[in-house]
C-alpha cells in the first residue's frame with residue numbers, strides 16, 4: 001500500500017480514542033502515535049534506498065515482519081491490562097503497535113508479506129504480483145488496490161470533518 005497507511009492510522013486512532021478516555025490521553029498525542037505507527041514499517045525504505053540500494057525487497061526486513069509488530073502489540077496489550085487504569089503510556093504504546101500491525105494487513109493487499117516468518121518464509125499476498133515492486137506507473141491508478149486506498153482516504157476525511 002502506498003497512500004493509505006497514514007489515513008488508516010488516523011482512522012484507527014479516531015475510532016479507538018473513546019475507549020481510553022478514562023486514561024485522559026491527549027487526542028493529538030494519541031492520533032499522532034497511531035499515525036506514526038501506521039507508517040513506521042516504511043521507515044525501512046530509508047535503509048533500502050540509501051544503503052541496500054533495493055537489492056532486497058524491504059518486505060523481508062524486520063520492520064515489515066508481522067511477528068515483530070505482533071510481539072510489540074502483545075506486549076502493549078499486556079502493559080495496558082496490568083498497568084494502573086489511569087496511566088497514559090500503555091495506551092500510546094498500544095495505538096502505535098496497532099498502527100504497525102494494521103500496516104502489515106494493508107501491505108498484504110498490494111504486496112507480499114511474510115506472515116509466518118520465522119516459521120516459514122512463504123510470502124502471502126492478495127494480489128498476483130507485488131504492486132510496490134512492479135513498475136506499474138500510471139496504471140496503478142486503475143488497479144482495484146488504488147480504489148481501496150481511495151476508500152481509506154475518504155473514510156479518514158469523513159471522520160475528520162464529520163460533525164460529532
Ligand SMILES: [Zn+2]
Pocket residue numbers: 001041042064103107
Ligand atoms: Zn509497507
